[in-house]
Amino acid sequence: xxxxxxxxxxxxxxxxxxxxxxxxxxxxxxxxxxxxxxxxxxxxxxxxxxxxxxxxxxxxxxxxxxxxxxxxxxxxxxxxxxxxxxxxxxxxxxxxxxxxxxxxxxxxxxxxxxxxxxxxxxxxxxxxxxxxxxxxxxxxxxxxxxxxxxxxxxxxxxxxxxxxxxxxxxxxxxxxxxxxxxxxxxxxxxxxxxxxxxxxxxxxxxxxxxxxxxxxxxxxxxxxxxxxxxxxxxxxxxxxxxxxxxxxxxxxxxxxxxxxxxxxxxxxxxxxxxxxxxxxxxxxxxxxxxxxxxxxxxxxxxxxxxxxxxxxxxxxxxxxxxxxxxxxxxxxxxxxxxxxxxxxxxxxxxxxxxxxxxxxxxxxxxxxxxxxxxxxxxxxxxxxxxxxxxxxxxxxxxxxxxxxxxxxxxxxxxxxxxxxxxxxxxxxxxxxxxxxxxxxxxxxxxxxxxxxxxxxxxxxxxxxxxxxxxxxxxxxxxxxxxxxxxxxxxxxxxxxxxxxxxxxxxxxxxxxxxxxxxxxxxxxxxxxxxxxxxxxxxxxxxxxxxxxxxxxxxxxxxxxxxxxxxxxxxxxxxxxxxxxxxxxxxxxxxxxxxxxxxxxxxxxxxxxxxxxxxxxxxxxxxxxxxxxxxxxxxxxxxxxxxxxxxxxxxxxxxxxxxxxxxxxxxxxxxxxxxxxxxxxxxxxxxxxxxxxxxxxxxxxxxxxxxxxxxxxxxxxxxxxxxxxxxxxxxxxxxxxxxxxxxxxxxxxxxxxxxxxxxxxxxxxxxxxxxxxxxxxxxxxxxxxxxxxxxxxxxxxxxxxxxxxxxxxxxxxxxxxxxxxxxxxxxxxxxxxxxxxxxxxxxxxxxxxxxxxxxxxxxx
Numbered sequence: 001x002x003x004x005x006x007x008x009x010x011x012x013x014x015x016x017x018x019x020x021x022x023x024x025x026x027x028x029x030x031x032x033x034x035x036x037x038x039x040x041x042x043x044x045x046x047x048x049x050x051x052x053x054x055x056x057x058x059x060x061x062x063x064x065x066x067x068x069x070x071x072x073x074x075x076x077x078x079x080x081x082x083x084x085x086x087x088x089x090x091x092x093x094x095x096x097x098x099x100x101x102x103x104x105x106x107x108x109x110x111x112x113x114x115x116x117x118x119x120x121x122x123x124x125x126x127x128x129x130x131x132x133x134x135x136x137x138x139x140x141x142x143x144x145x146x147x148x149x150x151x152x153x154x155x156x157x158x159x160x161x162x163x164x165x166x167x168x169x170x171x172x173x174x175x176x177x178x179x180x181x182x183x184x185x186x187x188x189x190x191x192x193x194x195x196x197x198x199x200x201x202x203x204x205x206x207x208x209x210x211x212x213x214x215x216x217x218x219x220x221x222x223x224x225x226x227x228x229x230x231x232x233x234x235x236x237x238x239x240x241x242x243x244x245x246x247x248x249x250x251x252x253x254x255x256x257x258x259x260x261x262x263x264x265x266x267x268x269x270x271x272x273x274x275x276x277x278x279x280x281x282x283x284x285x286x287x288x289x290x291x292x293x294x295x296x297x298x299x300x301x302x303x304x305x306x307x308x309x310x311x312x313x314x315x316x317x318x319x320x321x322x323x324x325x326x327x328x329x330x331x332x333x334x335x336x337x338x339x340x341x342x343x344x345x346x347x348x349x350x351x352x353x354x355x356x357x358x359x360x361x362x363x364x365x366x367x368x369x370x371x372x373x374x375x376x377x378x379x380x381x382x383x384x385x386x387x388x389x390x391x392x393x394x395x396x397x398x399x400x401x402x403x404x405x406x407x408x409x410x411x412x413x414x415x416x417x418x419x420x421x422x423x424x425x426x427x428x429x430x431x432x433x434x435x436x437x438x439x440x441x442x443x444x445x446x447x448x449x450x451x452x453x454x455x456x457x458x459x460x461x462x463x464x465x466x467x468x469x470x471x472x473x474x475x476x477x478x479x480x481x482x483x484x485x486x487x488x489x490x491x492x493x494x495x496x497x498x499x500x501x502x503x504x505x506x507x508x509x510x511x512x513x514x515x516x517x518x519x520x521x522x523x524x525x526x527x528x529x530x531x532x533x534x535x536x537x538x539x540x541x542x543x544x545x546x547x548x549x550x551x552x553x554x555x556x557x558x559x560x561x562x563x564x565x566x567x568x569x570x571x572x573x574x575x576x577x578x579x580x581x582x583x584x585x586x587x588x589x590x591x592x593x594x595x596x597x598x599x600x601x602x603x604x605x606x607x608x609x610x611x612x613x614x615x616x617x618x619x620x621x622x623x624x625x626x627x628x629x630x631x632x633x634x635x636x637x638x639x640x641x642x643x644x645x646x647x648x649x650x651x652x653x654x655x656x657x658x659x660x661x662x663x664x665x666x667x668x669x670x671x672x673x674x675x676x677x678x679x680x681x682x683x684x685x686x687x688x689x690x691x692x693x694x695x696x697x698x699x700x701x702x703x704x705x706x707x708x709x710x711x712x713x714x715x716x717x718x719x720x721x722x723x724x725x726x727x728x729x730x731x732x733x734x735x736x737x738x739x740x741x742x743x744x745x746x747x748x749x750x751x752x753x754x755x756x757x758x759x760x761x762x763x764x765x766x767x768x769x770x771x772x773x774x775x776x777x778x779x780x781x782x783x784x785x786x787x788x789x790x791x792x793x794x795x796x797x798x799x800x801x802x803x804x805x806x807x808x809x810x811x812x813x814x815x816x817x818x819x820x821x822x823x824x825x826x827x828x829x830x831x832x833x834x835x836x837x838x839x840x841x842x843x844x845x846x847x848x849x850x851x852x853x854x855x856x857x858x859x
Contacts, residue, residue: 015039019153053097057280058100100131234300295339313591318354321352368418371415552585552644582606625637660720
């Protein structure tokens with residue numbers, strides 16, 4: 001019996017029994033144990049109808065269907081089929097159909113009843129792909145409200161299934177059935193590089209690590225038998241390791257290969273081979289003949305910078321669970337060995353699990369699917385975990401801007417059309433709005449190019465890549481691109497002529513396939529211009545700009561490789577880019593490495609200002625900028641496209657009220673020191689502060705915070721003519737402060753906080769105030785002979801502090817008690833000073849001496 005030796009065979013009755021009794025189940029089984037191969041057939045035999053198997057990747061979808069057909073002993077497409085975007089085998093009435101997870105979500109959106117389907121099997125749920133999380137939630141909702149008879153089974157390669165079980169259950173968690181572990185032992189060899197090779201800036205992999213991986217592969221060739229499966233993070237590293245193993249039987253395996261290339265790597269081989277792959281072969285694919293795994297310990301995962309709207313594939317260390325999945329590939333058919341290119345110590349520091357995609361991804365498509373389902377934000381759905389609030393807010397804002405959802409989050413008719421297209425909402429918007437501008441066929445071609453990451457590493461010239469695809473230079477990529485163009489052509493678009501076929505112009509003429517660059521017309525695109533008159537390069541820029549208006553960018557200087565994007569982030573071209581010197585770009589792909597201010601432009605098309613204004617019209621705004629800047633009021637009229645300044649000209653007649661507001665803001669920001677404070681103004685402020693401190697209300701506070709907060713109360717009318725710091729310097733702060741004086745108490749200011757006091761000599765001496773402290777009267781000692789009562793202010797509440805000065809105008813004594821000073825302090829002062837200043841009177845009895853400010857006349 002085919003597959004009789006697979007571990008899942010023993011638990012199939014338990015799974016089928018759980019499905020028959022409960023309608024749901026979770027199967028936990030390691031990679032290679034037969035859960036994808038045997039369970040769909042068993043469910044089909046039991047339940048009748050079609051069992052739909054949802055796989056996270058296209059390659060796994062095709063491979064699983066082929067394996068199932070082989071086990072059933074029938075040709076693929078007869079009763080075992082598969083379907084993915086742009087590709088299908090088999091028709092109606094299939095026993096088992098393997099589909100990509102995203103495609104099944106589309107089917108559910110179109111027809112939630114899923115007529116003819118008896119069960120959904122969601123494979124590899126432990127990988128926590130966003131589409132799988134969504135499919136699970138939608139399937140549970142269908143079971144609860146439409147199809148109680150629809151069975152749902154989730155499979156996982158890890159035992160962390162509590163969330164899955166709860167989500168699938170009603171009041172009671174779904175049954176969890178566990179198959180045996182890997183049948184064969186896998187020996188672990190720790191093989192760290194001799195020199196540490198951390199990730200380089202931008203997440204690049206150090207070439208020395210690839211050198212080391214190649215050396216470890218050669219070591220494995222010498223020490224072991226069987227095929228070798230090598231895990232590296234991406235296609236570039238696959239090519240790098242393949243070059244370093246020249247002369248060996250090396251087969252690359254990655255998602256963007258042609259079907260024939262993938263089948264070559266997945267088919268059994270009579271000769272020993274080395275398959276170099278990515279995480280795509282971690283758990284959902286079987287590579288026969290593998291006895292050895294060499295693991296570089298890296299993965300590439302999507303990350304989204306929500307604040308900038310930029311996505312990137314980030315290179316990171318694998319999690320421990322991923323490392324175990326990879327190692328298990330060596331023990332599927334016999335005892336095996338894994339060579340880990342890191343140390344046991346480093347292994348202990350790895351995260352237990354990779355972050356679920358819902359926590360790191362762009363959620364725009366996810367949010368649109370939720371809205372299309374009638375559950376904006378996911379309300380009421382059994383999601384495995386709640387989406388991050390910031391990411392969902394960003395997604396909702398985008399969907400509203402492109403007209404996909406209304407203000408309350410509910411989907412619009414335009415949004416339903418976008419959701420049915422099976423591309424990111426940005427691209428759906430570009431397709432709908434780009435067709436009338438550039439023609440439906442070219443809009444599809446460009447969107448098909450944007451929806452695939454093919455050519456991401458082949459330079460930043462997107463129109464050149466488009467021309468290369470048209471010429472068929474990369475046969476595999478061209479075939480995928482043409483299939484996607486054809487798929488997008490199944491729905492009519494605005495501006496499309498009746499009978500027009502995708503990829504063909506009216507009249508049967510193909511699109512512009514010139515190998516040279518089409519010049520952007522100086523005037524850009526106008527509404528009246530025929531789509532066919534738009535050159536290809538500009539057509540690409542228009543569609544890209546419609547998809548990513550926030551990535552429309554203008555050079556920061558003539559011929560500069562640095563750009564300012566409408567979204568506010570800077571971006572830089574490769575120094576060798578053919579776009580150097582291009583003033584305007586529509587950027588399709590840009591990523592920003594951690595710690596870098598500017599993003600790196602990966603793919604772009606040329607644009608011009610007029611066209612940029614048209615395709616990003618909702619970002620164009622004009623405003624009057626009136627602000628205080630470095631001691632002056634700046635008045636400008638500024639026109640912007642998002643973060644790009646289009647025009648900045650002086651404002652002829654600025655609003656006086658806005659000018660005054662700018663001056664106030666400047667004073668508050670720079671502080672009261674920008675005002676001219678005369679001695680009289682400072683003295684008045686100190687007297688007011690004294691009154692506030694000792695008498696309280698209604699005397700106002702005049703500290704910095706209080707004066708700045710109440711600026712309009714005392715300085716407002718003086719600001720009307722101010723345009724800069726020179727005008728401020730002419731403002732007399734003293735009279736302005738007097739506006740704060742309370743009435744009728746203001747009439748007593750001279751009494752409560754006098755500017756001067758008359759002393760016994762007849763002099764009027766200035767008092768010095770210092771906020772809350774008592775005022776100081778600095779006076780020559782000889783002028784206060786006979787003064788026995790210390791003066792008091794503030795209605796007699798505060799004694800004055802006397803600084804009794806020597807003839808040199810230095811304090812000879814400081815006192816607030818004159819009577820005590822004359823008795824105790826004066827004799828010592830007299831003894832110290834009379835020899836030094838003989839011409840000044842130093843009487844033995846100061847209380848009877850005549851006060852004077854004069855010296856003795858010479859005898």
